[in-house]
Amino acid sequence: MSAFNRKDFKLLKEYKFEPKPIQRGYAMRTLHLDVGSGKVTEKPVSEDMKRRFTGGKGFGLKLLWDATSPSTKWNDPENEIVIGIGPIGGNTNYPGSGKSLVVSLSPMTGIPIDSNVGGFFGPYLKFGGWDAMEIQGKADVETIVFIDSNDGTIQFYEAPETLQRDTHLLAEELTKAFAKDEKDFQSVAVVSAGRAADYSPMGLLNFSLYDKRRQGIRIKQAGRGGIGRVFRDKKILAMVCRFSGVKQDLNNAADPAAVQRIGLKLHREIIVNDDAQCKMRKQGTAHLMEVMNSYDLLPTKNHKYGQDPQIDGISSWVWEKLFSQNLPDGCWYGCTMACAHAVDHFELLTGPYKGTKVCVDGPEYETAAGVGSNLYVYDPHGILELNFYCDTYGIDTISFGTMTGFLMECWEHGILNAERTDGIDLSWGNWKGAAQILHDMADGKRFGVLAGQGVKVLAEYFSREYGADPQFMKDIALHGKGLEQSEYIAKESLAQQGGFYLTNKGPQHDEAWLIFMDMVNNQIPTFEKKAEALHYFPIFRTWFGLQGLCKLPWNDVEPADNAKHEEPGKVPEHVKNYFQLYEAITGESMTWSELIRQSERVYNFQRIFNIRQGYGHRKDDYPPYRAMGPVLEDEYIAREERYDKQMKEKIGIDPSGRSTAEKVKITREYRMKQYNSLVDAVFNRRGWSSDGCPTPAHLQEIGMDTPEVLQVVNARISGKT
């Protein structure tokens, strides 16, 4: 590889700042960069902002709100990418404490998206003395932003044309270019996208970390919602942050010894329990593959089915063998859960890097399901190759998997053919066809670019251009608000339909995952209980995003005696860890109910942000029917016994003697009604109107009744927006 040095890059602007030590988790200031003008601004964080928004994605949403207007579109210069870290973020003792929270107006949904990601960038930025960073404006030339958190320098460079554009090469080049010497590689963190993010709204951001053992970069993804597309639209090629000197207590915690004690307690729990529980240290989230398959929940053929006998080809033990074992694969220092596994020396069979051996970061469960079983691909090589190219081109594997599943189903039904795909064979299981879409996306070729627009656009396009049945297209295009659904079968769990679609940003796996609680363990049988779960879990999980924490160490390892608690699904002992950790770092008292309150404020604020942008109506929260029940007759027949039984027992109609078409219709009407009732119950529990608007009384109760928020809410309630 030709080595670059930053001195060879053309320096456009330089700015000096005073690095500021963090005090009890906060720097109490944020950084604003305008990549258009090269202007850099420091902003103080007020006590009021800290109290209402806490940090992380709370700060991100607040800053984005202030920077944009109700008419701002994703590609307007004023749209921002905000990276927030959170007060707990950056500690090295408690596993999962290195998440960056990235917020922007999404090109897929038009409303705020937030995506959490590992890698070193967020914490390194924080250690320069920033609680968050806003990036606004649009550059004229391909730009690299460099922040040195040790010596307080911000530089804007013009990126040389000879730099690589795909992340696995670009981030490596930039790590070397901005490190002081070889020993300094681990001090450099790079954020970049990839060539396909130039064209596709499902473009993502890769956050790097330098892996000393592999002697190369690793990447984690801020995947959902197209923030990479925004990044490239701003003509940013990369952002680089350097910080050397990570220590245990850079947060200057109120009680650093308590931070150690609480962290060590979880470290030990992971070391002792993980092998008998989720095997995160060996398999990562891919441990779920055969579990989901056996419960009929693993997306198969665009979420039409939930299992397949070929599962053995892509089960957890396959991944365990492929992943290099016994390496400290955390995405931030001190994460002993170490789920960020990789397959090393993987030889690619397609595309521009065909024949080269690469390190593939992943697959995680969502990827293995999305570009695996969902596409009827049971060849781990296919999954790994799609995983690799999605990452390096800067494409979200979840959106890509759901989108390609949709295309393959369209191919099966004759809506697509080789002429319409520019020669790409999209038969089920043909991963090389899927890979070709990716290569075409990166090269800006017609079909790749079209596919990359996502299922919402494609469904409309195929109806309009190819005469596909609009209702069928709508039914099988798995998205909510424009964002592709993530990879769990939702149709047999009403609560999970709510978990995916009664969300702020679209159907993702970040807010609520209730399938087991609802369908398998039947713990929330009534609408009220489902509504309570759909209040509690999304709100609780929001808290991780306020703090800079990862969700996985909350319930992907559990205390050995967790089951003895009254509500084991909440993992009460770990919740206690969290508020103790918060107290130890910030020095402020915290209780379970105050933790929920902190999140509730930001959760409702995000909903109101949607409303401000013209969305956030009840109608925006409905799933496509594929996520609710059987769309097709053969889909009904595949689970006929179950559906017939439900018809008899739950709907009160005798299925015997009725045609399948009739039964599909009856089931559909019933399930739509059920979902409607669920929405009523959930909105009511959340303190929202029947159209999904938080009420002024609720906002007052939770302390989010600021004038700017009330103005938006009152306009919606009075029917003006």
Next chain:
Amino acid sequence: MIKYLKLNDNKCVGCLNCTATCSKLYFKVDDPAKSRIKVFPVGLGRHHIVACDQECRKCVAECPTQAIIVNAQGVVTINRSLCVGCLACVAVCPVGAMFYYPGESTPFKCIACGACVKTCPADALELAEKEDSPASRLPFELAEAARKKEVTT
């Protein structure tokens, strides 16, 4: 070869000369909590001594910054300037021989210096040597196997 402190519980009289010597040498205080060797009474006048055997090297494999290294004598040591204080090493140590002092960033462990051997009145401690083993080689073999050998352009 691996240089290590050979422990003999049967001879230990629990005088704590070793912990005093160790904590004074490295921390300038006489405090068993700051010693790199620990002695635990186990009843009936018997004692259990804990110090790193230098061989299992689970901490070497676990350290995210490779701050835990093996020196030319085969002794596991911690490079304080690289340590980020995560305490993962403390958690993975199967014998509890990686110690930390509350509020201080870097953990500490026995580095087989032998200072305690001279002050032990009962011959319970001895500086010894042993051969490398599959366990002691593993962290290096794992890293070698994962290394990106080919850098593509």
